Amino acid sequence: MSMFSIFNVSGSAVSAQSQRLNVVASNMANVDTVAGPDGQAYKARQVVFQTVPMGGEATNGVKVSGVTESNVPFKRIHDPNHPSADADGYVNYSNVNPVEEMVNMISASRSYQNNIEVMNTAKSLLLKTLQLGQ
Amino acid sequence: MFAKLTAGLDFHSKALVLRAERQRILASNIANADTPGYVARDFNFKETLGQMTQSSASQLSQASRGLGLQASVASTHPRHIDIAGTGGNSTLSGTGALAYGTQSQPSVDGNSVDLDRERASFVDNSVRYESTLRFINGQSKTLLSAIQGQ
Numbered sequence: 360m361s362m363f364s365i366f367n368v369s370g371s372a373v374s375a376q377s378q379r380l381n382v383v384a385s386n387m388a389n390v391d392t393v394a395g396p397d398g399q400a401y402k403a404r405q406v407v408f409q410t411v412p413m414g415g416e417a418t419n420g421v422k423v424s425g426v427t428e429s430n431v432p433f434k435r436i437h438d439p440n441h442p443s444a445d446a447d448g449y450v451n452y453s454n455v456n457p458v459e460e461m462v463n464m465i466s467a468s469r470s471y472q473n474n475i476e477v478m479n480t481a482k483s484l485l486l487k488t489l490q491l492g493q
Numbered sequence: 494m495f496a497k498l499t500a501g502l503d504f505h506s507k508a509l510v511l512r513a514e515r516q517r518i519l520a521s522n523i524a525n526a527d528t529p530g531y532v533a534r535d536f537n538f539k540e541t542l543g544q545m546t547q548s549s550a551s552q553l554s555q556a557s558r559g560l561g562l563q564a565s566v567a568s569t570h571p572r573h574i575d576i577a578g579t580g581g582n583s584t585l586s587g588t589g590a591l592a593y594g595t596q597s598q599p600s601v602d603g604n605s606v607d608l609d610r611e612r613a614s615f616v617d618n619s620v621r622y623e624s625t626l627r628f629i630n631g632q633s634k635t636l637l638s639a640i641q642g643q
Contacts, residue, residue: 362513365520372524379527408528417518417534417591421525470527473612477520480619484516487626492633 365481367413369474371420376471378423379406383464390460392453393443401453403429403460429454498636505629507545511538512622519615522594522606529602533594533611 382404389401409424431454439448518534525531596605 362516365517368517368520368524376527408525410525410528410531415517417521419521419525419531421528466527473523473526473608477523477615480615481516481520484619484622487623491626491630 362481362485364413364415364418366478368418368420369478369481371411371413371422372474373471373478375406375408375421375423376467376474379408379467380464380471382406382426383460383467386455386460387457387464389453390455390457393441393450400433400451401455403431403453403455405429431456501632502629502636504546505625505632508542509622509625509629511542511545512618512625515618516615516622518591519611519618522611523608523615526604526606526608526611529604531604531606533606534591535594535614536591 386403392401394400405427406423407425407427408421411420411422412418413420433454434452435449436452437448438444438450441450444450515536515538518536522533522535594605594607594610597607597610
């Protein structure tokens with residue numbers, strides 16, 4: 360197919376990156392969470408990207424193939440007066456690393472912008488092609 | 494005589510098709526800049542265009558010989574695989590020149606997309622696409638004014 364499939368390719372990348380941004384936002388919001396509904400502290404989540412063929416030899420989009428949970432040990436802080444403290448007086452905080460999340464966020468937003476720019480360029484080229492011969 | 498009239502247009506239209514193809518490949522590379530294990534693709538424009546124009550120049554003479562293959566190999570089932578060099582939906586399949594990009598700054602996840610390189614190629618390719626468009630426009634205007642004679 361012609362350049363129209365650029366919109367599919369870049370569109371899939373934009374939606375995958377926005378999903379990544381969503382996960383980052385969820386992680387950042389839960390930086391100081393003590394215990395979730397299951398009684399466990401929040402585990403940092405990460406999206407996994409995968410290539411999807413979209414017709415044509417080198418026309419590949421992206422999809423989020425899954426969301427993984429980090430198995431880094433929880434941050435344990437000694438605070439016996441805390442309502443969620445365990446028998447030893449320790450409180451389990453989420454294992455989100457805010458620095459990692461910020462880096463992830465910047466990377467995701469840059470990739471998002473890149474793909475939007477690609478779509479804009481493709482659009483203007485297609486519009487110019489439409490005006491061919493006029 | 495009329496075959497020669499549009500020969501220049503034909504060359505530029507082939508170049509335009511190739512530019513569109515390259516634009517799509519570069520868009521795929523940029524889309525997969527964060528996908529683990531993805532290998533960047535690209536092709537040598539000059540070589541591929543050379544092959545395309547050569548094949549079209551010799552198409553008439555070769556039509557009686559082996560090139561009739563393109564028409565004779567028909568995919569009669571949606572799951573048939575295209576034989577390389579017999580057409581298909583990709584204009585590159587006949588040339589087989591799709592190359593893999595190498596890692597300029599190796600990363601642990603095995604992704605070989607260099608975003609700076611891809612973006613530069615993308616902008617370069619879009620400018621060249623536009624210039625090809627202008628060539629076609631100019632040439633067709635010249636032809637039209639010659640035909641109308643006014």
